[in-house]
Structure formats: C-alpha cells, structure tokens
Amino acid sequence: MSISRRGFLGAAAGLSALALAGRSALETQPREPEPGGGTPAAGTRWALVIDPRKCLEAGDCTKCVDVCHTVHNVPAIAEPAHSVKWIWKEPFERTFPSLQTDYPPDDLRDKPVMVLCNHCDNPPCVRVCPTQATWRRDDGIVMMDWHRCIGCRYCMAACPYGSRSFNWKDPRPSLVQTTPDFPTRSKGVVEKCTLCEERLAKGQPLACVAACPAKALVFGNLADPASEVRSLLRSRFTIRRKPELGTRPAIYYIV
Amino acid sequence: MRDRAVIIVALACFLVVLSTPVWYARAAGVTAKAPELKRPATEKACVMPVAYMRASHMDLLMTWRDDVVRRNARTWVSPDGKTFTKSLTGTCLRCHANKAEFCDRCHAYSNVTPYCWDCHVDPALIQRSGP
Ligand code: SF4
Ligand code: SF4
Numbered sequence: 240m241s242i243s244r245r246g247f248l249g250a251a252a253g254l255s256a257l258a259l260a261g262r263s264a265l266e267t268q269p270r271e272p273e274p275g276g277g278t279p280a281a282g283t284r285w286a287l288v289i290d291p292r293k294c295l296e297a298g299d300c301t302k303c304v305d306v307c308h309t310v311h312n313v314p315a316i317a318e319p320a321h322s323v324k325w326i327w328k329e330p331f332e333r334t335f336p337s338l339q340t341d342y343p344p345d346d347l348r349d350k351p352v353m354v355l356c357n358h359c360d361n362p363p364c365v366r367v368c369p370t371q372a373t374w375r376r377d378d379g380i381v382m383m384d385w386h387r388c389i390g391c392r393y394c395m396a397a398c399p400y401g402s403r404s405f406n407w408k409d410p411r412p413s414l415v416q417t418t419p420d421f422p423t424r425s426k427g428v429v430e431k432c433t434l435c436e437e438r439l440a441k442g443q444p445l446a447c448v449a450a451c452p453a454k455a456l457v458f459g460n461l462a463d464p465a466s467e468v469r470s471l472l473r474s475r476f477t478i479r480r481k482p483e484l485g486t487r488p489a490i491y492y493i494v
Numbered sequence: 495m496r497d498r499a500v501i502i503v504a505l506a507c508f509l510v511v512l513s514t515p516v517w518y519a520r521a522a523g524v525t526a527k528a529p530e531l532k533r534p535a536t537e538k539a540c541v542m543p544v545a546y547m548r549a550s551h552m553d554l555l556m557t558w559r560d561d562v563v564r565r566n567a568r569t570w571v572s573p574d575g576k577t578f579t580k581s582l583t584g585t586c587l588r589c590h591a592n593k594a595e596f597c598d599r600c601h602a603y604s605n606v607t608p609y610c611w612d613c614h615v616d617p618a619l620i621q622r623s624g625p
Contacts, residue, residue, distance in 0.1 A: 312615075376566070384563045385613065419583055419617035425609075440568055 283378040284461040285434055286489040287448075288471045291331070291352045293455035303353065303447035303456065304328075307432070310446050312423045314406075314413035323404040325432040326355040326447055335492075337481055344494060353456070355447075356381060356402040356432040357480060357488030364394035364403065372429075379461075379489055380434045390427035399484050403431045461489065529603045532595035541572045541585070555582065555610070582614050591618060 294300070307326050308315065316322045328351035331343060335352075358381045365373050365381060372387035373394055395403045409426045417423070421437065424430050435445040443449075448456045459468035468491075471477070477491040519525075540547050542554060558580040561567040570578045570585075578585050590596045593616045601608060 374564075382563075386559060386563065417615055417620050419615040419620050421615075422613040423615065425612040436566070440566060 282462045284489070285358070285379050285439070286459060286461045286468050286491065287355075287445075288457045288459075288468045288475075288477065288491045288493065289353055290455045290457075290475075290493040291347055291350065292493070293453040294353060294451075295346070295350055297451075297453040297455070300452065301328075302450040302452060306446045306450035309416055310418050310421060312410075312414055312418055312421050313430070314410035314423075315415050316410075316413045321407050323406065323410065323430060325404075325430070326353060328352065329354045334480060335478065337483055338478075347494065352492065353447075354400070354402075354480070355490065356398075356434075357400055357486065357490045358432075358434055360487035360489065361485055363397040363399070363486060367393040367397040369393065376436075380436050382433055382436060383429070383431065385422070385424055385428050385430065388428045390429060392429060394429060399481055399486065400488075403429050405429050529599045531599055532592045534589040534591070537589045539572075539574065539576075540589075541570055541576075541578050543573065552608070555586075558582070582610065583617060587617060593618060 304324075304326050307313070308324075311325060313325055314323050331347045331350050331352050332338075334354055335343075358379055360375075360379065362373075362375055362381050365375050368374075369391060370387045370389055372384050372389070374382055374384075376382050390405070392405055395405060406424050406426050406428050411417075411423050414423065435443075435447075438444070438446065445456070445458050448458045457467055457471060459466040461468060461472075463469065471493070472491060475493045477493050479488040479491055482488075547554070558570070562580050568580050570580050572578065587593060
C-alpha cells in the first residue's frame with residue numbers, strides 16, 4: 240500500500256484534532272464537589288509575642304519544648320546532625336544577628352531565647368517548595384502536608400532561620416512517648432512547627448503557650464486591634480528576627 | 495502406536511505440573527474465602543454505606559486527608575445525617591479499635607500494604623506496649 244503526501248498530511252491532521260478533542264474532554268470533566276469545603280477564617284492573622292525576660296525568670300524551664308515535642312511526636316535525637324526540633328532555645332546573639340547595636344541589653348546578652356518557625360507573611364520556604372507540601376494558609380499559618388513532602392529540602396535551604404528539620408532516619412524509635420492522636424513522620428520528610436493548627440481547629444490554646452508557667456508566650460490575632468498581641472505591640476518595644484530579609488515574621492520579641 | 499505409553503506418561507506429568515498451584519495452595523492452606531473481620535461491637539453504621547466503604551474507603555480517606563490538612567475542613571456529614579470528625583485514628587479506629595483483625599487482616603488477604611501506618615498511629619498498639 241502506498242500513501243500520498245496529501246493523504247498522509249490529511250490523516251495526521253485528523254489524528255491531532257482527535258487528540259486535542261480528547262484532551263479538552265479530559266480537562267472539562269467536572270470536578271467532584273468538595274465535601275464540607277471549609278472556608279478559612281477571614282480577618283485572622285495568628286501571631287506570637289514572646290517575652291524572653293519572663294522566660295529567663297523561669298530559669299532552666301523547658302516546659303514549652305517538652306509539651307510541644309510530646310503532643311506532636313517529635314523525636315528526641317541527641318546527635319545534632321539528626322536532631323529534629325519545632326521549638327527550642329537559641330542564644331540571643333544568634334537569634335538576632337542583625338541587631339542594630341553592639342550593646343544589647345545586659346540581661347539578655349548571651350541568654351537563651353525561644354525560637355520556632357516564624358510563620359512568615361512572605362515565606363521563602365513556600366516559594367521554593369516544588370510540591371506545595373508547604374503553603375501559607377489565609378490565617379497566616381505556614382502549613383505542611385507531610386503526605387506530599389518529597390524530602391528535597393529546598394525549604395530548609397530557603398528558610399533563613401533554620402526552622403525546619405529533616406528526618407534522616409525513621410523517627411519512631413526515638414520517640415520518648417507516642418501521642419496516638421497525632422501522626423509521626425517518616426524517614427525522608429521535613430517537619431516544623433505548624434502553630435498547633437490541629438488544636439486551634441478544636442478551639443484549644445497552643446500547647447507551648449498553655450504550658451509556659453511564666454506566660455512568656457502570648458498568642459493572638461494580629462488582625463484584631465483589641466487582641467492581647469496587638470496591645471502588647473502597642474505598649475512594648477518589639478523586634479522580629481532578620482527583618483531586613485523581608486520575610487515578615489509573625490513571631491515578635493519584646494526587648 | 496509404539497509411543498502410546500510414552501505419550502500417556504508425558505501427558506500425566508504435564509497435568510501434574512499444570513495443577514501444581516492447586517495442590518500447593520491446598521497444602522499451604524490458602525483459601526479464596528474472604529477473611530473473618532472483627533466488626534465493631536457497639537456501632538452498627540459506618541460514615542458511609544457498607545458497600546461503598548468496602549469498595550472505596552481509600553478514596554474517602556484521601557478526601558478526608560486533603561480536607562483536613564489542606565482545607566481545614568474537619569466535619570463529615572454521613573448520608574444519614576450524622577456528623578463525624580474526619581480522623582483516621584480518632585474516628586475510624588475508635589470504632590474499628592481492633593486494627594489487626596479488621597484493617598490488617600483484609601489488607602493482608604488482598605496483598606496491599608498501605609503506607610498510612612508509617613506515620614499514623616494505632617492507639618491500641620501504644621496502650622499495649624506502654625508509653
Ligand atoms: S521561619 Fe522559615 S520555615 Fe517558617 S515560614 Fe519563615 S521561612 Fe518558612
Ligand atoms: S522538602 Fe518537602 S516541604 Fe521542603 S521543599 Fe521539598 S517537598 Fe517541599
């Protein structure tokens with residue numbers, strides 16, 4: 240059988256038309272309606288105001304860390320290269336390397352400060368994540384979907400605060416205690432603080448905030464001018480970590 | 495006709511080899527019968543009709559997963575109007591408290607290994623092994 244040039248072109252055109260029709264048919268398939276499709280609370284911007292001095296008054300207290308890491312099944316791995324942390328203490332100078340003075344307050348100099356994910360308004364971790372396993376919710380929480388994380392660690396490279404940890408090995412054997420209501424993670428997944436979004440959904444306070452005996456952590460809604468966080472921001476002098484980077488953290492520190 | 499004996503013997507051997515899987519399964523005690531599942535003692539109705547759950551519980555769980563994690567939508571209304579919290583450990587495993595004799599038994603029978611349990615915790619296992 241022989242085929243003419245004209246015949247071949249005709250057939251090819253017909254086939255491509257068919258392929259295109261098939262594709263558009265796929266694209267216009269109606270999506271199933273989402274059951275119970277939730278609307279994020281409008282006019283909410285969750286934030287924390289941390290008072291390091293109140294924390295220092297409590298001495299060597301690690302209650303917020305202990306509670307957070309227990310309820311979220313964060314493994315306790317001593318080896319620094321493998322350690323996983325959601326909230327921890329960092330020396331003042333390391334927390335605020337771009338402080339505009341060489342003479343920070345004497346009572347804070349070299350002292351530990353509680354640090355955690357800043358839930359940035361302009362989060363570089365979200366911008367680089369290739370799978371949208373990390374994204375910013377409308378209420379400001381920089382959320383993670385561990386089902387989607389492929390462990391590429393772009394976010395860890397992008398975060399200027401070291402807020403993220405990678406599971407180099409199965410975290411389960413390193414759990415001090417397992418909370419069944421919360422998943423563990425698996426090897427090859429990045430994790431960080433999610434601002435207790437699972438507790439907020441139930442109307443419960445943040446685990447760290449509730450655990451702090453010194454009330455050094457105050458949680459609230461920045462979008463509400465009458466909130467406790469806004470009143471603290473009005474009455475006290477606060478700073479954020481590395482403001483020059485433009486990430487716009489939602490964690491404020493009273494200095 | 496001299497080959498008749500050879501042919502019959504070869505044919506018999508062939509039939510034996512052909513039916514090996516049957517004999518092997520018999521000997522190993524493999525059966526096509528569906529596994530005995532431990533159903534919840536208290537609850538009679540699931541979050542969806544049984545036929546749907548049997549065939550499509552994995553689709554429902556995927557929907558729940560995305561609703562909870564990505565859309566912060568945590569309440570499920572079943573066709574008979576009851577409300578549930580979308581939660582694998584909190585809702586599914588509260589009724590199906592015996593994961594080993596419900597989930598695992600059927601998954602083993604169908605030879606599937608869902609990786610849900612790499613992260614999600616079976617509360618019964620924690621209670622048994624202690625903190
Ligand atoms: S602190 Fe780091 S991990 Fe948290 S939102 Fe900002 S960039 Fe992302
Ligand atoms: S490690 Fe996970 S969360 Fe981080 S950028 Fe890669 S896929 Fe996204």
